Amino acid sequence: MNAGEKKVVATMIAIYCRSAHGTKATLCEDCNELLTYAHQRLEHCLYGEEKPTCASCPVHCYKPAMRQKIKEVMRMAGPRMLFLHPIETVKHFHKERQRDRHFATKTKATQKTE
Numbered sequence: 001m002n003a004g005e006k007k008v009v010a011t012m013i014a015i016y017c018r019s020a021h022g023t024k025a026t027l028c029e030d031c032n033e034l035l036t037y038a039h040q041r042l043e044h045c046l047y048g049e050e051k052p053t054c055a056s057c058p059v060h061c062y063k064p065a066m067r068q069k070i071k072e073v074m075r076m077a078g079p080r081m082l083f084l085h086p087i088e089t090v091k092h093f094h095k096e097r098q099r100d101r102h103f104a105t106k107t108k109a110t111q112k113t114e
């Protein structure tokens with residue numbers, strides 16, 4: 001589930017670990033733990049393939065310590081992602097926007113019937 005998301009998060013953590021912790025081919029223990037955790041969260045995401053961007057998701061499923069770490073990763077790796085993998089990144093954010101819209105419509109529709 002969420003295979004594309006998993007790839008993006010793995011790439012971002014790799015970029016972050018390389019520049020923040022000086023690792024080369026493999027992640028440091030901390031980042032490896034974060035990656036496993038992020039993948040687990042995606043596996044168990046309530047919204048599955050229709051999930052909104054994690055930033056706009058109403059379910060804050062990360063525990064505080066992990067949330068802090070992933071925020072740091074996004075802040076550092078986000079701009080680099082666009083530079084290193086422009087096509088993948090643009091595709092990813094385009095997909096996220098579409099899903100956000102879909103998610104917003106769906107939420108509204110659900111609220112109306114309640």
Ligand SMILES: [Zn+2]
Nearest residue numbers: 017021028031
């Ligand atoms: Zn690291």
